[in-house]
Amino acid sequence: xxxxxxxxxxxxxxxxxxxxxxxxxxASGPSTEKSAMKTVWSSAGKEARTEHEVLHTFTSPLQTxxxxxxxxxxxxxxxxxxxxxxxxxxxxxxxxxGGFDPSWCPRLFLHCRKVTxxxxxxxxxxxxxxxxxxxxEALDHLRDLAxxx
Numbered sequence: 001x002x003x004x005x006x007x008x009x010x011x012x013x014x015x016x017x018x019x020x021x022x023x024x025x026x027a028s029g030p031s032t033e034k035s036a037m038k039t040v041w042s043s044a045g046k047e048a049r050t051e052h053e054v055l056h057t058f059t060s061p062l063q064t065x066x067x068x069x070x071x072x073x074x075x076x077x078x079x080x081x082x083x084x085x086x087x088x089x090x091x092x093x094x095x096x097x098g099g100f101d102p103s104w105c106p107r108l109f110l111h112c113r114k115v116t117x118x119x120x121x122x123x124x125x126x127x128x129x130x131x132x133x134x135x136x137e138a139l140d141h142l143r144d145l146a147x148x149x
Contacts, residue, residue, distance in 0.1 A: 006067065092138075
């Protein structure tokens with residue numbers, strides 16, 4: 001199974017087209033929220049690997065945000081969220097992992113846009129999902145902010 005996600009994150013700007021791989025073991029750990037758990041980098045954790053590519057960088061007077069494509073190669077809980085937060089690039093509106101929470105984005109900006117798997121005959125089957133309307137509106141707002149900045 002191959003999954004491809006779109007996300008918006010903050011952090012030190014990266015050049016458009018830049019690709020990277022995060023390889024860091026992940027484990028469940030305590031959260032700052034009541035009785036909740038979150039995934040943390042830990043040498044005692046399970047192997048996890050996430051590839052990412054910068055699709056676009058948005059710069060405004062107050063913040064630089066990036067639109068990324070991410071592909072987790074292992075299926076750990078909160079893998080993409082924990083990996084990106086661990087390199088100083090938390091996902092927009094991710095309160096658990098320290099993401100910037102602007103009023104114009106209604107929720108965590110992480111969307112699975114494509115899943116590819118093999119059907120019963122062994123042929124690849126791909127399902128794609130467009131960006132939901134609320135996240136598309138947030139992305140459009142971000143583009144407007146960057147254009148006016």
